[in-house]
Amino acid sequence: MSVTADLHPAPLAERWAQLQLTNPTTRIRDAARQLGSSEAALLATRCTGQPDAPVLRLTNDFQAILKDVSGLGRVMALTRNDSVVHERKGPYLKTSFQGPMGLTLGEDIDLRLFMQHWHFGFAVTENGRRSLQFFAPDGEAVHKIYLTEDSHAAAYDQLLARYRAPEQSLELATQPAPAPQPETPDAAIDVEGFRAGWRALQDTHDFFGLLRQFGVSRTQALRLGPPELVQRLDNDAIVRGLQAAAAAQLSIMLFVASRGCIQIHTGPVQRLVVTGPWFNVLDPDFNLHLKLEDVAQTWLVKKPTADGVVHSLELYDAQGRNLLLFFGKRKPGIPEQQAWRELISKL
Incomplete structure (x- = not known):
């Protein structure tokens, strides 16, 4: 290059x-x-x-x-x-690295770091x-x-x-950003093998390895995934979900990524405000600004794990780029909150 x-x-x-x-x-x-x-x-x-x-x-x-x-x-x-x-x-607490991969694991600042992009x-x-x-x-x-x-x-x-x-x-x-990899045609994907691998997941982190194994993009995976584990929703589901979480004071997790970092908020949200095209969380220690008109696809996604099924809301733009991931608060070894499952089932 x-x-x-x-x-x-x-x-x-x-x-x-x-x-x-x-x-x-x-x-x-x-x-x-x-x-x-x-x-x-x-x-x-x-x-x-x-x-x-x-x-x-x-x-x-x-x-x-x-x-x-x-x-x-x-x-x-x-x-x-x-x-x-x-x-x-x-x-910033407990920052560590293994090669180009890093973590910051405080209760407030929670990051996944990909230093090859810095x-x-x-x-x-x-x-x-x-x-x-x-x-x-x-x-x-x-x-x-x-x-x-x-x-x-x-x-x-x-x-x-x-x-x-x-x-x-x-x-x-x-240097120019690398061009996106072209998506493999659906007809060239082992769809049944991919679905079987999805149903056999034991950890949500294994999902990304599954995508690589079968050569599928994120949004292609949602199109081709097991019908009982993926569902397309209206694009205002994120607003309704955050409003419901705020009303219930439910602890949630919100993931937003750049090319070199994933940043995670864990906890409740409270003050929700619309300003022009932006939907905002404006809390003392956490702010989120989401440009709603850029949300082209919203999916309810279920991933099996050793602790039971984990439910998430995933947002993508018109180019298939992930914008935001929305989970209920959870930790490995602990089943997902029932209140979160009830909330997301209503979306």
Whole structure:
């Protein structure tokens, strides 16, 4: 794959500044697309290397950085895709890695990390907010960590001193994102073998290995799966499900993924608000923003496990990309909550 340089930093910086003047509320992700660039490349235009620079390049020792984030205390973790933003406050605890795979396993901040997709890191100061931001090779954000009023600012300064990159260049070389793999035609799939494997599952995590084994995509699996274990629902099921969970104060799990991180909220939701095209959870320690018009498919999915069947709601966009997974709170070795099964059966 060839490496391409983003637009020359001076013109890009000027055009970004002009866009911010004319549209001051435009978020950087949207600005990057309007300018034909990437979010990371926009940040790089502000890496002047001066003491007052609003953006500082970090070294690529991302595993060490994430382990040291525990010293910052209470922060806000943000992971998003095009259609869903997941924000959770708390400390980073029990961060560990096995090769490129990592985990953060606190009760508040709960992450699955895929470090092969982490390529650029920056420390960013914007409107008084300080953050660590990480990006894939194409410049798309994979994870961000914001300081809160309860964070340890001195520890943050020490972290930046420790991981400041020696080169603070305005230019950024990115690689195009890999093209999606074409879906195998349904007729070439061993559907009966796939269904038998699904019915024999003992752990929800084994489902992804099953997809690889039979060469099926996520949405193809839902189309071809055992009829008694998958059901297509109306796309407003997520709204009704979250409203029901809030009314019952039921502890749930909400998974949102970028290319390099899965972020999980476990607990109840309370304040649900619609703002334009966005359906929002606006709780003190957890915010979720879901662009409802992007939800093209909603499925009720059942997976057998050693602890009984596990039920989930899965949302996909028009390209078949997973937007959000919605489970009842559960832990391995403990059967699923009956209240969750009753809730989801009504959707």
